[in-house]
Amino acid sequence: MKSFLGFIAVLVAGLFGYVVEPGLRLPLTGKEPAARTVFATVVETPAPGAVVQTAPVRTSFDYSQLQPGQLPEKVVLKSPATATAPGETDALALPAGTKVKPVRIEDKTLVFSVLGTAEGRILVVQTSLVEQLIAHPPPAVTAAVIDPVPPSNPTPPADPVPAVEPAPAVEPAPAPAVEPAPTTEPVASAGVLSDAEIVKLMQENIRSGHIKEFTYDQVTAWTAGKEEEVDNQKYQAGLAAYKAETIFGVKNIQAKALIQNGKVVKWIWPTSGLEIQ
Secondary structure, X not given: OHHHHHHHHHHHHHHHHHHHHXXXXXXXXXXXXXXXXXXXXXXXXXXOOOXXXXXXXXXXXXXXXXXXXXXXXXXXXXXXXXXXXXXXOOOEEEOOOOEEEEEEEEOOEEEEEEOOOEEEEEEHHHEOHHHHHHHOOOOOOOOOOOOOOOOOOOOOOOOOOXXXXXXXXXXXXXXXXXXXXXXXOOOOOOOOOOHHHHHHHHHHXXXXXXXXXXXHHHEXXXXXXXXXXXXXXXXXXXXXXXXXXXXXXXXXXXXXXXXXXXXXXXXXXOOOOOEOO
């Protein structure tokens, strides 16, 4: 018990000395107590007028050489624009914020499509195209595959097997000529075609799948047109009226066939004159 009390007394004395000693050192010894070291975190701040180096921020992209396959799936319009469907005269108004599909770039103009067939134009800087290209650069164009160079010493071909002369065939007696039966179907000629011949050519051309814009089943009327001149070339013309679903609902649309030398050369839109694919 006495030992325990002695230990407590020593402990209290030590604690008292640790607390009171700095204040008594100067009166007893005449020396200042040592200063305690304080650690602090130093934050460097730039001096006034100093130039702070920052990472460069890219704000432009050279899109002049991009191919249609390198363009993103969608871009956002930053300004209002319009789009027109083939065969339509009314333009569809597109507000800012509309997502459209980029088709190609012509100089500084972006040609885009919306709702399938409607096309419009707007300046590239009025869309989100540049920002998207900077954030996600397009893949490089795949290089064409070059045929390998043949070896300098190719294996010589095997000796050809000598051909065996076939026995002379006995020519059969010529069969009597059969006159073809007269037909009532119109036959296309290289000269001026009749109305029936023009309609027949248009129907056969559409059935063959020459164009993808509409099918034979969509056509509601066939009309033979007059001879006309397009791009300094003379053609006989015909019109096919068909029904199609457009951005304005189901519409009656006309397509014009240009016929030359007894065949359909191409189909165009009567209003704009653009070729139908």
